Amino acid sequence: MNLSSPTEADYLGIYSIMFWTLTLIGVVKYVCIALNADDHGEGGTFAMYSLLCRHADIGILPSKRVYAEEDPLLHSQSAIARRPSRLGKFFEQSITARRVLLFIAVLGMCMLIGDGILTPAISVLSAIDGIRGPFPTVSKPVVEALSAAILIGLFLLQKYGTSKVSFLFSPIMAAWTFTTPIIGLYSIVHYYPGIFKAISPYYIVHFFLRNKRQGWQLLGGTVLCITGAEAMFADLGHFSKKAIQMAFLSSIYPSLVLTYAGQTAYLIKNVNDFGDGFYKFVPRPVYWPMFVVATLAAIVASQSLISATFSVIKQSVVLDYFPRVKVVHTSQHKEGEVYSPEINYILMVLCVGVILGFGGGKAIGNAFGVVVIMVMLITTVLLTLVMIIIWRTPLVLAGLYFVPFFIMEGAYVSAVFTKIPEGGWLPFAVSITLAMIMFGWYYGRQRKFEYEMTNKVSLEHLGELLARPEVQRVPGLCFFYSNIQDGLTPILGHYIKNMSSLHTVTIFVTLRPLLVAKVDQSERILINRLGPNGVYGCTVQYGYADNLSLEGGDDLAAQVTSCLQWHIQMDTDGRQSPEEEMAQLEAARLAGVVHVRGKMRFYVGEDAGWFDKIMLGFYEFLHGICRSALPVLGMPLQQRVEIGMLYKV
Structure with missing residues (x-):
């Protein structure tokens, strides 16, 4: 008072x-x-x-x-x-x-x-x-x-x-x-x-x-x-x-x-x-x-x-x-x-x-x-x-x-x-x-997004990589996580060049947050073919009040697989018959499931500006102490693979 x-x-x-x-x-x-x-x-x-x-x-x-x-x-x-x-x-x-x-x-x-x-x-x-x-x-x-x-x-x-x-x-x-x-x-x-x-x-x-x-x-x-x-x-x-x-x-x-x-x-x-x-x-x-x-x-x-x-x-x-x-x-x-x-x-x-x-x-x-x-x-x-x-x-x-x-x-x-x-x-x-x-x-994520968009892998380039004689299609179902939708993450090229392989069924998953509270279940998962045999694109849309951890129910991989099966049955424009695609998907699933996530890190060189040195250094500190994105989605530890890649600023 x-x-x-x-x-x-x-x-x-x-x-x-x-x-x-x-x-x-x-x-x-x-x-x-x-x-x-x-x-x-x-x-x-x-x-x-x-x-x-x-x-x-x-x-x-x-x-x-x-x-x-x-x-x-x-x-x-x-x-x-x-x-x-x-x-x-x-x-x-x-x-x-x-x-x-x-x-x-x-x-x-x-x-x-x-x-x-x-x-x-x-x-x-x-x-x-x-x-x-x-x-x-x-x-x-x-x-x-x-x-x-x-x-x-x-x-x-x-x-x-x-x-x-x-x-x-x-x-x-x-x-x-x-x-x-x-x-x-x-x-x-x-x-x-x-x-x-x-x-x-x-x-x-x-x-x-x-x-x-x-x-x-x-x-x-x-x-x-x-x-x-x-x-x-x-x-x-x-x-x-x-x-x-x-x-x-x-x-x-x-x-x-x-x-x-x-x-x-x-x-x-x-x-x-x-x-x-x-x-x-x-x-x-x-x-x-x-x-x-x-x-x-x-x-x-x-x-x-x-x-x-x-x-x-x-x-x-x-x-x-x-x-x-x-x-x-x-x-x-x-x-x-x-x-x-x-x-x-x-x-x-x-x-x-x-x-x-x-x-x-x-x-x-x-x-x-x-x-x-x-x-x-x-x-x-x-x-x-x-x-x-x-x-x-x-x-x-x-x-x-x-x-x-x-x-x-x-x-x-x-x-x-x-x-x-x-x-x-x-x-x-x-x-x-x-x-x-x-x-x-936000600044670090924005810089990563800009780099990925500049160096993204096109579908034509993916076809060229898979056509190389040293690249093999190995059995299994791979969920490859990407941050971009128009094209594929540059980590994919890094992965194929170093591993010389890609799984027989590979689904590129993009998590797309929408500025809405909730996304209807029918609009949650969108599937499309990307051209090469057994390669699909998947966009998972969710709002800020949606639950992605899916505890107590099917995990995200199971939901994506279910949507892909429905997509194969409904879409007859593929190179294979629906029965052959379904058999290929089931064989890949039985051979083993793996979740691949890129871990792109910034390398701040001496010629970088002071603002980038401070902000990207701070981002790398935050990125180092925060949790991985995959555990949030309920992925088993033994199925997760992280691929590292340096991006020089």
């Missing part, structure tokens, strides 16, 4: 700010508008970015662009709906605008990951701090140690999946949602029955006229009243839109309105208790039950952000924007339930470090406020683009949305930026670190 001696009018103004922030941002922006900007059921800033990329050619990586006429999920739309708007054409023609848009989407994603670090820390720390009410002798280090221990236990349980304990979440959150407003109503009746007059915007105007600069700085704290709305949108893939809307409007929103009203009523009669406004307004007879409920609710809230962080990282890895980490699906029934060991333990170390390093909750709250409002501002910008480019909303109506929310959230951003020296720097440090990792990975 920046106000040295708050008055009744000050508290009424603060409650009015919180009420209208909840109503406008929580109800109008997120529940009524943003939840409609889903990408096949997935929400969040990255989902909106993928939605924009699917309706206009505004992607950056050539391998990641999804043109409207190529996207099978858009075939049902009319030509008018797929035609870019003026704003869409501007982004298509400006590489700078596309880079800025990608930067905004990545920043929003990084900030959400920062949210996954700060939410567990501030939620658990604030709940456990309630011990100091009845026991003032308990020191802050003890509270911090207890909070850290609870978080460590929570992170150690992540590998078992949230489905094992999710049956407890609803009762806990129901208890929290329905008990706090009851206490709020008691506080309103007992302390200040006329609290709801503060709904009038008059009290907001009066508050800022009275407090001026101090009132503006106080916005950095009041923004915390709307925390969770950004996570609600990001978690859209775990719940249906209607379920979120019904839950928020019927329980969450009225619960928060009554709870904040009750706290404000208490503070009006106890003006100097603003340091701990929650536990102080809880009546003594129900203090300990509320302490237990608050602690359990903090753990559930922490779990939701941890799960959202896993989902965001998985989406980034699937689309090759982030170094490969292990992603485990902890539920056979819920595809969105994932767990990453590396990310889990990194989050655990950072959360515990935040608690022990920052000490009090004020600095963590400052950092938390920066994360929350930055994600919301980025959502406003991307949602406006979705309105204009995809929904074709008239500019006047889009402006009626953009201008008020941009001004409101811009005011909050300007206020929380003053908190950067007091802890607000943390999310920026995390975001910059993550952005550097993502950009270093």
Whole structure:
């Protein structure tokens, strides 16, 4: 609280700010508008970015662009709906605008990951701090140690999946949602029955006229009243839109309105208790039950952000924007339930470090406020683009949305930026670190893609290589993985020249990530013949929410083989009869299956520029510590072969 001696009018103004922030941002922006900007059921800033990329050619990586006429999920739309708007054409023609848009989407994603670090820390720390009410002798280090221990236990349980304990979440959150407003109503009746007059915007105007600069700085704290709305949108893939809307409007929103009203009523009669406004307004007879409920609710809230962080990282890895980490699906029934060991333990170390390093909750709250409002501002910008480019909303109506929310959230951003020296720097440090990792990975992958496209092996050259007398066709079924679609990877030529052989049936597999949430199973695997006998091309299309590990079912190789058999039966244009091709495929499968993956490394020479030396050296470091792509696809270790090749820069 920046106000040295708050008055009744000050508290009424603060409650009015919180009420209208909840109503406008929580109800109008997120529940009524943003939840409609889903990408096949997935929400969040990255989902909106993928939605924009699917309706206009505004992607950056050539391998990641999804043109409207190529996207099978858009075939049902009319030509008018797929035609870019003026704003869409501007982004298509400006590489700078596309880079800025990608930067905004990545920043929003990084900030959400920062949210996954700060939410567990501030939620658990604030709940456990309630011990100091009845026991003032308990020191802050003890509270911090207890909070850290609870978080460590929570992170150690992540590998078992949230489905094992999710049956407890609803009762806990129901208890929290329905008990706090009851206490709020008691506080309103007992302390200040006329609290709801503060709904009038008059009290907001009066508050800022009275407090001026101090009132503006106080916005950095009041923004915390709307925390969770950004996570609600990001978690859209775990719940249906209607379920979120019904839950928020019927329980969450009225619960928060009554709870904040009750706290404000208490503070009006106890003006100097603003340091701990929650536990102080809880009546003594129900203090300990509320302490237990608050602690359990903090753990559930922490779990939701941890799960959202896993989902965001998985989406980034699937689309090759982030170094490969292990992603485990902890539920056979819920595809969105994932767990990453590396990310889990990194989050655990950072959360515990935040608690022990920052000490009090004020600095963590400052950092938390920066994360929350930055994600919301980025959502406003991307949602406006979705309105204009995809929904074709008239500019006047889009402006009626953009201008008020941009001004409101811009005011909050300007206020929380003053908190950067007091802890607000943390999310920026995390975001910059993550952005550097993502950009270093992106730059290296882009350079590799450019090299492969320049030195790709054409089908004519493949025929020439196989026609050489020293090259033999050996028995077996080979899955040869490639990063390019128009042509074959240069590692193929390197492989044939050194091994002097190629398997009788060779399938060149290209994994093609699309900027969509999910790809229909019928469009997942595309097969075609490549000319030489027994050589096929295969494109595996998948979205950022699709599961490629295929645990508990057929692996990718089995699915590709099944699709190839169907293709042989349906396509009679081959050099052999379908019966001969099927027999050749079955004989190759029985002879043995091998998965070949190229491992192209950069050799940075002395004549390379300093930028390439730094960025490609950083990429090679990331590439060296990240996981291989083949284990993600469930390939047996004994069937994997890696072929190394150096590319001099």
